[in-house]
Amino acid sequence: MNEELSTDYAIKLDVFEGPLDLLLYLIKKNEIDIYNIPVALITQQYLDYLNIIKSLNLDLAGEYLVMASTLIHIKSRMLLPVPEEPSEEDMEEDPRSELVRQLLEYQAFKEAAAKLAERPLLERDVFIRSAALPEEMKKSLTDDDELLEVSIFELIEAFHNIVSRMDNKDLLEIDLEKLSLTDIINDVMERLTREKNLTFEELLGERKDRRRIVYTFLALLELIKLKMVKAYQTAAFGVIRIFPAVEF
Amino acid sequence: MDNISAVIEALIFASESPLPLEKICAVLDGVDKTEVKDALDKLIAGYEERQSGISVQEVAGGFQFRTRPHLAVWVKRLKGTKPGSLTPAALETLAIVAYRQPIVKAEIESVRGVDVSAPLKGLLEKKLIRILGRKDVPGKPIIYGTTKKFLEVFNLKELADLPTMRELTEITEQQGMLDLEAAEENTGGQETILQESIGEESSEVISEVIAEDDIDS
């Protein structure tokens, strides 16, 4: 390895966006054809780079190590002797092909990102009106049936904030099952409010797949436990009717 | 240098408050004040001549674009262009209802630690939550749940589409800590990963590299 190369690494230490970015850099640096990467050379330079990072005690993301092992794996496969009469499979599988595909794809997106950054960006290259409209205008603009612009992300963050303020985090464990159940619970309650009382059959409606039946049943059990609904039966094995627990 | 009138036009447009002449001069450092004033007058005159829908007005000691008064009737027809947002209190309350429903007010308050009457009312008005029913326990507390509009606003097909705790930790947790853990894990695991995935030949090479590495660091 030559000195110039290592100087260069040392300067560029922090600028790589990941192992693929580093590999692209090495390929460009060595003026290598991306379709025919000399794996031994690139692997060595790659490992040299990791060495520098480690000796500088910088954090090294795990992905770099995974790539190191991938490179070495490819290298070892390329060192295997080629069979005298190569079969069809051997011909079509260059051990490097998957890596090349990945590199090309990454390169394409890197270029796309650069192109995006060249556009006239709001607040960097172009600016919109930031002055508020006079009060009398503003009023009429907002007294409409209000549009809301909130993202789930904000909702999650709000919930996350609450959780991190609490000691007992188990209380707030969420699982998908529970949420699916809640969908049905909301549905059941909505229909009970409208119809006053319903049979289990009626609750199921048209959708009678297995999952739906099970969830509806579970939802009812939950609602009864929560004392939100009551279930009545006129006779043994008779039809079960569901009522809201409290009229409102 | 760019056309001074155009620069002034952009400055007045982008300014948050009426832009005083002095400030324009300060930005156009080096340009004579009378020249700036001339360019500004030309700009104002241009909008007047064209009878455009907006004009540069001198207000509160500065210059600002405003729509023309006689067009106010049209502007007022333009409704709801700015989507509203939720207050942090409303957002937190909504989050609790969304994830913990069906839920009563006392339960929300025990999580948030404060009275939630106001945010609950706001959310009901905005039709993001609704009353599901009452609980058959003393006091008959009202039970809240989210609405269809809630799903629409948050672009969800169903409640089960809400991200879970684990996922939200993944998204919101500070990266720093995770990286450190991952790094440690990986350092320990190196040898194993390499040996598993690589033939004997090359693992020698790696061991060398790693050995060198250990000495260096």
Next chain:
Amino acid sequence: MDNISAVIEALIFASESPLPLEKICAVLDGVDKTEVKDALDKLIAGYEERQSGISVQEVAGGFQFRTRPHLAVWVKRLKGTKPGSLTPAALETLAIVAYRQPIVKAEIESVRGVDVSAPLKGLLEKKLIRILGRKDVPGKPIIYGTTKKFLEVFNLKELADLPTMRELTEITEQQGMLDLEAAEENTGGQETILQESIGEESSEVISEVIAEDDIDS
């Protein structure tokens, strides 16, 4: 009735977000759509002809006044430059989401080759991307997509307005032939390079370089 172009000018100016043609038509109830479009075109052309400091741009499915890009330097002098531009990691992640949406985190990571939790979070906070829902596969991963704000920030009319991306197949075809020749040449040299660079020498060089570097900084 007022001059339609002037009304449209006032409406676009007053709107808090890019104003869609349909909304203009709705306000100008009774005016023929082609007439509205003509007046709008005339308005846009007027600003172009005058080489004014602001112009009407079509972004995110609507029309909006924006300052001209070449005047940014002046506007920044007025407003002060704000940091907080996107990091390369965020930009790459955003590009992948923009071109590949709807997309899940694992797919983004497989393209970038690194964990994308941090840039994803940043993009969500900046409201450039949003959670679209969940993918109906085991694990129900969260699906991401870009927002309207993404279009606004990047001055795009719509997603189809994204710059065309270099197609992978295209590159493959171009270079395919050349590689075969190059491949043979290179195979010979590998062994040598490998032996040269692995020895102790190289790690010494590195240590030296690092030492130098320390002194320099």
